[in-house]
Amino acid sequence: MRRLALLGLTALAVAGAAHPVLAARAPARVQVTALEFEYRLSRLSVRQGPVLIQLVNYGEDEHDLMLQRIGGTKRWRLRTILPGERATLSVRLRPGRYRLWCAVADHRSRGMRATLRVRR
Numbered sequence: 001m002r003r004l005a006l007l008g009l010t011a012l013a014v015a016g017a018a019h020p021v022l023a024a025r026a027p028a029r030v031q032v033t034a035l036e037f038e039y040r041l042s043r044l045s046v047r048q049g050p051v052l053i054q055l056v057n058y059g060e061d062e063h064d065l066m067l068q069r070i071g072g073t074k075r076w077r078l079r080t081i082l083p084g085e086r087a088t089l090s091v092r093l094r095p096g097r098y099r100l101w102c103a104v105a106d107h108r109s110r111g112m113r114a115t116l117r118v119r120r
Helices: 002-018
Strands: 028-035 038-041 045-047 049-057 063-069 075-081 086-093 096-101 113-119
Touching: 028 045, 028 063, 038 096, 038 113, 049 063, 049 075, 063 086, 075 086
Parallel strands: 028 049, 045 113
Antiparallel strands: 028 038, 049 086, 063 075, 063 096, 096 113
């Protein structure tokens, strides 16, 4: 009887992992490549929920990353990183469009900005 109960629990665990409603979704990932003076996103849209945004600095200057939902007030900031460094921001995003920009000096006005779409 105990063996049957264990088999039943194992079957439920496997079924739960395979079922999208029961299993936790892995975070979406977006890599933001920073150059002088532009951002390049590895993807332009992700699904709502947990998102890992990785900033990689392939430029010659230091860069950071700001994130704000268009129409929203909350901002997220990823620290300033030096050339060759990388840093990751872990956030939970709702559907909508988000602005990304570099807040170092005049980098934003020189083209270091992008838009990420978060879909349902």
